[in-house]
Amino acid sequence: MSAAGSQPAGGAAAPAPPGPPLPYAQRPDWADVTPVHIPEEAVVAIQYTAEHSDALGYFRAVVRSGELSPRVLALTADMIRFNQADYTAWRVRWRCVQALGPEALASELDFTHAVMLENAKNYQLWNHRRLCALQLGAACADREDAFTREAIAFDEKNYHAWAHRQAVVRVSGRWAAELAFAAELIERDVRNNTAWNQRMFCLQHMPREGADDAAWLRRELEYVAGAIAKAPRNEAPWRYLTGLFATLQPWAGQPRALSTFPDVHQICQEALQECPACAPALDVMAAYYEGLAALGVARAQQQLAAAGGAPGAGPVQGAVAGVLHAVAAANSALEEAGLADPMRAPYWFHRMRGLTPLQAQAEALLA
Secondary structure: OOOHHHOOHHHOOOOOOOOOOOOHHHOHHHOOOOOOOOOOOOOOOOOOOHHHHHHHHHHHHHHHHOOOOHHHHHHHHHHHHHOOOOHHHHHHHHHHHHHHOHHHHHHHHHHHHHHHHHOOOOHHHHHHHHHHHHHHHHHHHHHHHHHHHHHHHHOOOOHHHHHHHHHHHHHHOOHHHHHHHHHHHHHHOOOOHHHHHHHHHHHHHOOOOOOOHHHHHHHHHHHHHHHHHHOOOOHHHHHHHHHHHHHOOOHHHOOOHHHHOHHHHHHHHHHHHHOOOOHHHHHHHHHHHHHHHHHHHHHHHHHHHHOOOOOOOHHHHHHHHHHHHHHHHHHHHHHHHHHHOHHHHHHHHHHHHHHHHHHHHHHHOOO
16 A cells, blocks of 8 residues: 555544653753762662663652652652552652642542553552542542452452452441442352452441341351352351351350351251261361360369269269260361361361360369
């Protein structure tokens, strides 16, 4: 095709592509600034491009002078373009945003969005975005929801995006919506341990519906049971299950609280019926029986004291028999877990050794 044939209609010449940006040393609006250059040691010299080195000289100058202005904000954009991990440039940029006031925040969100599309796991990016979002307060919720959804759609386990959502939901109070979002991700991939963690975060901080804590927990256990049924060997819901008792109040303050809910035993049984060699189910089953044994020892000690120290008392013997049965059941579950998951044999052995003191305490009550 001839040169004439390549021209747009009307014979007008195509616009020339933009040339390289003008060096800072040639920009009139920077003529009042003397760049600061540091002598380089040949052994450890950083290989900056000419463009980067030029901008860096002016950046050092404004850091030294403490100038916070629109032109410094634009300079930090170049510094971040050269090196997105330049935490000093990000820090100066945030100070500029603070100095310029709320009107600078909207364009700043656009800037961080562009950076996120290039590198969604940039620590400095997420820290800066959080500072801007929290400055806006609850009004930021919708935009930050869309922003983090975009990052999570690319990588559902992007820790930075999930942590950002936690910071925003604390400010906005949209706990129910966040719980629903975590459930949406769990429904999509029941093995998404990051989404399970987000669900736990919500339960730790959101207001609890109703006054019956036990009924509320049973409903949560039903949710966990449904997830386990989809993939019994998936560790995530099992760790979440034990975390309910270790993390949430009032159960976190109650020793062996997991063993006071027969629902846990039922969940383990159902999983083992579907998958007999399910190591996570055997692990939790052993913990359930170990807790029963510990609670039984405490109950037997109380009954012994009530009986005036007579070890032959019927209630004491019954409690001790229950303890020994629970210890045997826990040992059996751990032995099966060792067969199901031999790679963790030292762990299962350690758990079995932990049952020995409980058995010894129970037997001593009969002496």
